[in-house]
Each structure stands twice: as structure tokens, then as C-alpha cells.
Amino acid sequence: MRIVAINSSMRKGRTYELLNNVVSKLPYDSEIINLKDYNIKFCLGCENCLKRDKCVINDDMEFLMNKILEADGLILSSPVYIENVSGLLKTFLDRTCKWYHRPPLLGKPVLLVATTAGSALKSVLNYMEKVVISWGMKPCGKIGKKISEKREVNERDIEKFIKALENPNSREYVGLIRLMRFQVQKAMAKNVIKIDKEYWRRTRLLEARYFYEIKADPLSQLIAASFGKFLSNKIGENVAQNSLNLD
Ligand SMILES: Cc1cc2nc3c(=O)[nH]c(=O)nc-3n(C[C@H](O)[C@H](O)[C@H](O)COP(=O)(O)O)c2cc1C
Structure with missing residues (x-):
């Protein structure tokens, strides 16, 4: 180690x-x-x-x-x-x-x-x-x-x-704020820079609920996932309207 x-x-x-x-x-x-x-x-x-x-x-x-x-x-x-x-x-x-x-x-x-x-x-x-x-x-x-x-x-x-x-596989409890921050990073990765999206796809982060395996309560997960979808759509619209892509 x-x-x-x-x-x-x-x-x-x-x-x-x-x-x-x-x-x-x-x-x-x-x-x-x-x-x-x-x-x-x-x-x-x-x-x-x-x-x-x-x-x-x-x-x-x-x-x-x-x-x-x-x-x-x-x-x-x-x-x-x-x-x-x-x-x-x-x-x-x-x-x-x-x-x-x-x-x-x-x-x-x-x-x-x-x-x-x-x-x-x-x-x-x-x-x-x-x-x-x-x-x-x-x-x-x-x-x-x-x-x-x-x-x-x-x-x-x-x-x-x-x-x-x-114990690298032990799961810690992650609360709503951290789950939401993850969703913010994901929403940006999905919509703004091409190589970010590729990276998030390759590492399977795009479909993940967090950076690694964790424990979280179901309601927090639901709120974070819904917020992530909403934010991703908003950023996507904004990027399309204003040609903000940083590719
Ligand atoms: C430039 C400078 C700014 C500092 N600002 C603060 C501060 O805002 N608040 C505080 O409590 N101590 C402040 N300190 C004290 C340091 O945080 C403290 O002495 C620290 O333990 C120094 O670590 P070091 O010995 O590893 O350099 C400051 C010290 C320096 C040199």
C-alpha cells in the first residue's frame, strides 16, 4: 500500500x-x-x-x-x-x-x-x-x-x-447533497465537452448514481436522479441555443 x-x-x-x-x-x-x-x-x-x-x-x-x-x-x-x-x-x-x-x-x-x-x-x-x-x-x-x-x-x-x-469495496453512506453534486458534474459532462461525455461513458459514470458503489436512501436517490435529468435537459437546451459547446 x-x-x-x-x-x-x-x-x-x-x-x-x-x-x-x-x-x-x-x-x-x-x-x-x-x-x-x-x-x-x-x-x-x-x-x-x-x-x-x-x-x-x-x-x-x-x-x-x-x-x-x-x-x-x-x-x-x-x-x-x-x-x-x-x-x-x-x-x-x-x-x-x-x-x-x-x-x-x-x-x-x-x-x-x-x-x-x-x-x-x-x-x-x-x-x-x-x-x-x-x-x-x-x-x-x-x-x-x-x-x-x-x-x-x-x-x-x-x-x-x-x-x-x-476494504476498498466497503460502501459508505452518501447523502443528498453529494448525490446532487455528482449529478451536476454528470449533467455538464453529458452536454458541454465531447471528451468529457466519452470519458463518462467509458467509465460507466453516465449510468451510475455516484462515482463508486455507495449506500444512499431511496428518496435521496430519486430526488438526485430527477434533479440530474432536469439539469441535463436545461444545460442541453442552453448549449444548443447559445452554441456553447467547448469542443
Ligand atoms: C500568510 C498567512 C496567512 C494566515 N492566515 C491565517 C488566517 O486567516 N487565520 C488564522 O487563524 N491563521 C492564519 N495564519 C496562521 C497559520 O494558519 C498557522 O500559523 C499555520 O499553522 C501555519 O502553518 P505552517 O507552519 O505549516 O506554515 C496565517 C499565516 C500566514 C503566514
């Missing part, structure tokens, strides 16, 4: 320390990647990755994205900077834009880690969760630490992550 842990602080400070603490508790081969050691340029917004599946920038992003693709699990971390993730992490996330369109990490476990002087711990962890869910990942816990706190990482912090890694 191979775990990739990403530190997005510009220093090996508190976030790195917490990440190291998490990694030391895991019974797996783990690698901490300090993003600051890599060449990561800003996204140019050219949409080439979306339309042609190829980024025009030559830097270390492909290497880093492959590291995540090849890992069995991911630990993603950030310090809180001005109520948000670090600029370095945001720059990294912007460059993964094609993963929102063509999610490649279906059901792969992810653990989220953040540190702060005091504010925004919850919102930053929630933001990171939103991003990794859109990549198709299975969120398996959040570890947040204020700098005034003394607490060490404990078994409970990492048990869900370990369980998911050990």
Missing part, C-alpha cells in the same frame, strides 16, 4: 509536523511531497486540458498528478492562509481542473489535514473535501489543529482512512 501526503505550506512548519505525525501512525509506505520543492506554474485558463486533455505548461504538475493517480491513498494538507487554503495549494488545485470534468480517482481514500492560528479550520477542510469529492475520491476524515492545541493524532483520526484502504 502506498500513500502520498501533500504539504502545501512554503515551509516544513506546523502543517508538515502534523502531516508527519499522521504518516508515522499509518502502517503503510508513505511519501510526503512538499509542493514548494516543485515547479508549479499558475493555470493559464486556456482550457486546453479540458478540450484536448493536455496541459500546455511544461512543469512538474504531470509528475505530481501521476503520483496521486498511482497512490492507493492521498493525504492532502494546508495551513489556513487568509481564511482559505495556501496560495500554493490553490495554484496546484487550479491545475487539476480536468479532474473535475473527468474524475479519475474513483473511490480512492483521502484524508484531509489543516492547521491554523485560530480561524477557518472547518471551512478550509470543507473546501478541500469539496474538491477531492469532485475528483471522485472517498473522503475518510479531517484532522484540524489550532496552533495552541497540544493534541497528538490518535487512532480515531485515522481509522476511517485505514478501513477504507483495507
